[in-house]
Amino acid sequence: MKLKATSNDSEIDKSKSFSKIVRTYQERLYWHIRQMVLVHDDANDVLQNTFLKAWKGLDNFRGDAKISTWLYRIATNETLTFLAQKRMKHTLSIDETEDLLLQKMQADAYFDGDEAQLKLQKAILTLPEKQRLVFNMRFYEEMPYKEMSKILDTSVGALKASYHHASKKVEKFLKTESDL
Amino acid sequence: MTKEKTNIELQKAGRKRPFKLPENYFDDFAVKMDKLITDNKKVTNTFRLRPWMYGTAASLIAIVFLGQIYKTNYKNEKLAMEVQDTYILSQVNESSIIDYYLTAENDK
DSSP: OOOOOOTSSOHHHHHHHHHHHHHHHHHHHHHHHHHHHSHHHHHHHHHHHHHHHHTTGGGGGOSOOOOHHHHHHHHHHHHHHHHHHHHHHHTOHHHHHHHHHHHHHHHHHHHOOHHHHHHHHHHTTSOOOHHHHHHHHTTSSSSHHHHHHHHHHHHHHHHHHHHHHHHHHHHHHHHHHHOO | OHHHHHHHHHHHHHHOOBBBBOTTTTHHHHHHHHHHHHHHHHHHHHTTHHHHHHHHHHHHHHHHHHHHHHHHHHHHHHHHHHHHHHHHHHHOOOHHHHHHHHHHHHHH
């Protein structure tokens, strides 16, 4: 879906177009965010901010990029900003933030995982933030590297390497856990 | 063998996300976003500068600017007069001034 907003667009047409955009992309973006922040309420807030930012920046959107790429970029930035703010607010280290995320995820009324899934989430949380993002986009969203490259502004080669390392770490973590 | 085992572990967990959603979440979210955008538009409209505001602002700036020019000119004029008086007095000696005042008194 491509959208080229012009200054001549009437406000009503613009709102209608944007409403369609929300309905088309909300689900994909929600899962992209939720997989990083883990808790439903947080994902809801970040998704809302993502669309508000997109709405405010709609006039500046250049039609040369796919709208999905543009939205994913906003969602990713909003998610990383949210996690950084969370760290700053609680003055936590990265490890402590991951522990907090895990605790909050397990306490969340909308967590519905079995033991194996919980173990996998723990393994994913051991990854550095950017690597976690790459792993989630590839493993859960099954996104092609080419698209990921445009969203994350990173070369396909670097993304492949990052995913490979991430998978190895996750596999190692799962193996260690199952051996215990 | 190890790799097979870990793959089994990953497969066991699967690609299914361990998360649930509130009922009708996406329908409700889309409606909420529509409302937020409408409210956001209203706020933006409230603060939007109208063409007449530009005219008023320009007039006010012009009035303040002209006032400043007038004030500066008046000050300069006053200063010039004071300088002129001081110069004239410096050119006349004291006895001439006394003579002038005494003559003026006698003329009355």
